[in-house]
Amino acid sequence: MPPHGNHDTRVxxxxxxxxxxxxxxxxxSLARGPVGAGLALAVFGAALLLPWLPRWDGLILIAPFGASAVLLFAVPNSPLAQPWSAVxxxxxxxxxxxxxxxxxxxPVLAVSLSLALAIFAMVLTRSxxxxxxxxxxVAALxxxxxxxxGFGFVFxxxxxxxxxxxxxxMVWHRLTGRVYPFRQPDAAGPHGTADKTPGQRLGLDPEDLRQILEANRQASNLGVEDLGRLIAAAEQLAAAHQLGNQTCEEVMSRDLVTVSPTTPAGRxxxxFRTYGFTSIPVVTGDDRLEGVIFQIDLxxxxxxxxRQSHSGFFAALTRLSGTSARNAPRARDIMSVGLPTVxxxxxxxxxxxxxxxGRAEAVPVIEGERIVGIVTRSDMLSVLARTAARAAA
Structure with missing residues (x-):
């Protein structure tokens, strides 16, 4: 009989x-992990040679530090690489x-027993x-x-x-734009509040995610925060599939209100007051996108x-909105740059x-370096509402 359904027929x-x-x-990843680990061990080793460093008899480089460096620098999101686990x-x-x-x-018994007890103790202490x-x-040999x-070897x-x-x-990953240690489930969101971003609000609390990991025997391989991000990414991808073949050209705003880089902040x-927009693109004379000003930028x-004038916030905001063109900050001084585009x-x-x-209220649509439209959150809400209505019909 022919196979029924969507069975995987690959051999x-x-x-x-x-x-x-x-x-x-x-x-x-090819650059971040190797370079970070190499620099870390070089800095560590060089520091041990500094003449003013206190001479601790046991402060030496040992081979396992190389293995720790692989985890800390190449796979910093792994639960096995977090500070508690490492130290x-x-x-x-x-x-x-x-x-x-x-x-x-x-020696043979010492080696085997040391390893067995080490694994037992690490599992017991969740490290x-x-x-x-x-x-x-290394110790047993x-x-x-x-x-x-003696016991000083431990320290x-x-x-x-x-x-x-x-x-x-921690220093290396901060410099290269990564988060280490990874965010714990109760860490603040991107706005400094306890709320996650909308895409990460799964209806599952951290305890639910822990139970999923434990039930699937993945608690040592994947963190709760990472599992949440993966589920959120999968949900976003599923939502994107439901949107079908719609393109940004179909939903973007085309009649744009823009300013030049030299436009005073008051203008x-x-x-913003006249049009009620939440974002205004900053463009050159040939419509080349320079940045976007959001209300939060003002x-x-x-x-x-x-802070600079040691005055009140509302007084500064009033001056910013009403200062003469000669002294006012310009659009280029307050705009957001490096934003994602489509x-x-x-x-x-x-x-x-x-x-x-929440970091961007709108996404510019570009053709080459020219802006041809913009898609705002309001535009996206309209698209999602129409898609939901069609699905319910």
Whole structure:
């Protein structure tokens, strides 16, 4: 009988399970992880040679730090790479090995027991960090070093060195635009409030997400925050599919009110009052997009002016809106730049992730470097309302 439904009829090679399971590397990941890890170990190693650094007998580089650096710099979102896992996992693994060596001299048994107890302790303390197994082996295979350092080995080099790597990873990821440590479920949203962005409000609380991870035995591989982001991304993609083949050209506003980069801020404020817009593009004489001014940009500019002049916010806002053209800030001084853009033929679904986080009220539609339209949140709400009405009919 012919197959029914949407069964997967692809033939899988018996050895396919042994192929790569990690996604393809991006140029950013090829640069960010290796460069960060290399620089961190170089800085760490160079600091140990500084003459003014206090000489701690145990503060040395050990091989497991290389494995920790791989996690901290290449896969910083992994639960195995978070500060608690790294510092406590390595530290408690070292402690287990030192305890074993204090009562057992036979090397083979010491190695196996140290590793087993290290894994047990890391799982028990929710600090699973694979390099911890290497820490236990280094200790068990180096009884002379443990005789010299004793329980101090746990603190230096292990915990102190791991803490240094964690600190360097935090600095590196901040400089390269990543979040590390990853956001916890109760962390503030992009606006500094407890609310997530609209696209991330799933109707599931952190405990629900934890239960999903535990039920699928993924708690050690994926964090609650990451699972929430993946579910939100899947929902956005499903919503984009429901929008069909609509393009941005079909929904964009075309009769644009724009200003030049030299337009005084007071004139911009007057346009906001006249038209009731929430965004105004800044363009050159040939309609080349320079940036977009949102109403919040005026408020931020007034706040900066209030701090600089040591005056009240409302007084600064009044001056900003009514200052003479000669002294007023210009559009180029307050506009937002580097905003995402789309083209006429971009699917409307591409706008969903661009407009859901609150950072942009509108997305310019460009042709080359010229702006030909703009899609606002109001436009997007109308599209979604019409799509929902058609689906319900």
């Amino acid at each position: 899988h090679h018996p050895l396919s399970a042994f192929g790569p399971a990690v996604g393809r590397a991006t140029p950013a 406590v996992g390595n530290g408690i693994s070292a402690l287990m090995a030192v305890l074993v060596l204090s009562v057992m001299a036979e 699973l960090h694979p390099p911890g197994g290497a820490v236990a082996l 180096s009884p002379e070093m443990i005789d010299r350092l 230096a080099p292990v915990m102190a060195g791991t803490a240094v790597l964690v600190g360097l990873a 911009v404020a007057a346009l 408020i931020r500019s007034a706040r900066r002016a209030a 083209t006429r033929q971009s699917p409307v679904g591409d706008l969903l992730p661009l407009l859901d986080d």
